[in-house]
Amino acid sequence: MTVETLTPPPVQAELGLSWRPGFATLGPAFSTAIQAQPLPAPYPVGVSASAAALLGLDALALSDPLVIEALAGSRTLAGSSPVATLYSGHQFGVWAGQLGDGRALLLGEVDAPGGPLEIQLKGAGRTPYSRGGDGRAVLRSSIREFLCSEAMAGLGIPTTRALAVVGSDAGVRREEIETAAVVTRLAPSFIRFGHFEHFAARQDVDSLRTLADHIIDRHYPQARAGEGFAGNAYAALLAQVTLRTAAMVAQWQAVGFCHGVMNTDNMSILGLTIDYGPFQFLDGFDPRHICNHSDTQGRYAYDQQPQVAYWNLFCLGQALMPLIGDTELAMAALEPYKQRFPIEYLARMRAKLGLADEQPEDADLLDGLLRLLAAHQVDWTIFWRRLADHVCGGPVEPVRDLFLDREGFDTWIARHAARLAGTDRPAAGLAMLAVNPRFVLRNHLGETAIRQARQKDYSGIAALTTLLSWPFEQHPGFDAYADFPPDWASTIEISCSS
Structure with a gap:
């Protein structure tokens, strides 16, 4: 061409x-x-x-x-x-x-x-x-x-x-x-998972090794010793990428972020969120929400993201197999995902709930809440922020008003109050405000800024840049940016086209 x-x-x-x-120093093969x-x-x-x-x-x-x-x-x-x-x-x-x-x-x-x-x-x-x-x-x-x-x-x-x-x-x-x-x-x-898949598919082991060594030397030097993997640096690399990816996806789930197109070529070898195409922050909580209009099968639905991340890591493991050379070692490097993701996820959800310690009943408390939120498609961001305000000492009514099933909510909030018994509630509430954002980039906010920009008005972009850079602050005067989405927001379709 x-x-x-x-x-x-x-x-x-x-x-x-x-x-x-x-x-670029890796050469023309790359x-x-x-x-x-x-x-x-x-x-x-x-x-x-x-x-x-x-x-x-x-x-x-x-x-x-x-x-x-x-x-x-x-x-x-x-x-x-x-x-x-x-x-x-x-x-x-x-x-x-x-x-x-x-x-x-x-x-x-x-x-x-x-x-x-x-x-x-x-x-x-x-x-x-x-x-x-x-x-x-x-x-x-x-x-x-x-x-x-x-x-x-x-x-x-x-x-x-x-x-x-x-x-x-x-x-x-x-x-x-x-x-x-x-x-x-x-x-x-x-560098993405797909960089490694490319050379593995071509059976170009020399280039695959050059790329892996580049990443290890630049970003994962601790993997060089291969500790825990019989001295195998490439298995140790896979394990480190696995842990970073698990932590990143747990953070996505906690804030209600949907990536929309988690292809292996859109997965960072450093565990970074990369390639913002058809993304969305949840409005009403729907575990099966699909933000990408092109995703007709729902492969990248919100609740599928943790499993897809593991599938992508498995593909990376396959690509690294010529270097790892031992299937058991490769699987051992992927195994930590199954432990790390739930640990990271529950830790972040406990923080959102204001729970400073771990108790066996926490998973059930969270599960009951998620079922309530899903049943009523309660706004994800607004619920958590109002709950934090309530724990800080505010009234419960603004939280309760989000639910049609008032009796179900009353039962849950009583369980939550009992779980917080004996703790410093104002301190717990302040901690919740520090992890439950007031502002996220909802689709309609981005769309409004885009429409303004098409008229050469970039004030909306500037305002959002400020609000989103400090999303946990109150930002008086910008209440509309933290409000429920308008009815027309549900008509926005985001696809892979860009």
Whole structure:
């Protein structure tokens, strides 16, 4: 396939970043060097000051016109060496074969105050792995990814970060003509399970080992000793990825986050939430909720996410088998998921309930609550926040009013009160407020910000960036952002199209 390459403009954009050897040093078997395709007349749409700080930058540095052009792919960022990486993967449970960065460019790796970070442009044009696509991202999906990356960071959930969104009036054809945008993303690594699956499928053991060694040396040095796995570093790597993934998915479930497209090529080897496409935070609690309109079989429904994560880890284990060399060791490395996930999940749900210690009846208390919430499809975020307010000393009526089955709720809340007996309830309530967010990125909030942005009004994005960066705070004057979704929110359909 022929891909148009463009000579970068002679004037480069400077951000004063210290670049270092990174993924591109692995060689041409892993990526293809290619320049971004410029977007005409780019303009800033959103910026994250906290993500900029990760690079040691002031957000104002991103307002430089040359930098905006660089983040749109219209100019070279000084020191960068763009590449598109190669991977494969399972999509909706089916082997999809070779995939790769079809619309993302890895600019390289830089030194940052908290450790090295990779910088990536998403939507920067065609690559050798675009598979007939245009390599672009639209403004709609770019805003959603930008906001959700920062929302997850504000919730304390491991995630890739979004530095900025730049837009252009250039048209992009999807179901209709939309305008283009580019998201600048940050992560210690963008390597996915699918990178390993690619080389395993090709029986390229040398490249598979090179990739695994790169990840171990950069991110999992403790795995090198192979402790607990007969000195097998690759089994130890799998075990560490398993533990991180279990903890991440437990956090998703606790906040009611639905990823929507948990393909193996959308699973981070570092246990980060990556690739925000058809995601959603639950409104009314429905364990079988499917947020992805393209997911006709419900493979990635909310209550299926823990099992799908394990299935994806099993695929990773299969990919690493040429290096591990022992099926029993590989299965032993996956086994901790079955213990870690429920431990992590129950710990987070106890915290949401204000329970500072563990009691045998806690699982039953939680199960009874979840059944009540599901029976009435009670709003997930509002319920937990109101419960925290009640434990802090507020009236019970705002919580009770969420349920049609008042008698069932009264029985449950009495059990909860008995469980808290003897504890400092105000202190427990304050602890609950610190883990039950007031603000999450509901679909209708994102959609409203998108509609404003299409009119070149970015105030909604700026407001959400602030609220979602500190989601546990009250933020007086922004009550509407924490209210029930409007009726029209149920008509929003989010699919894999972006």
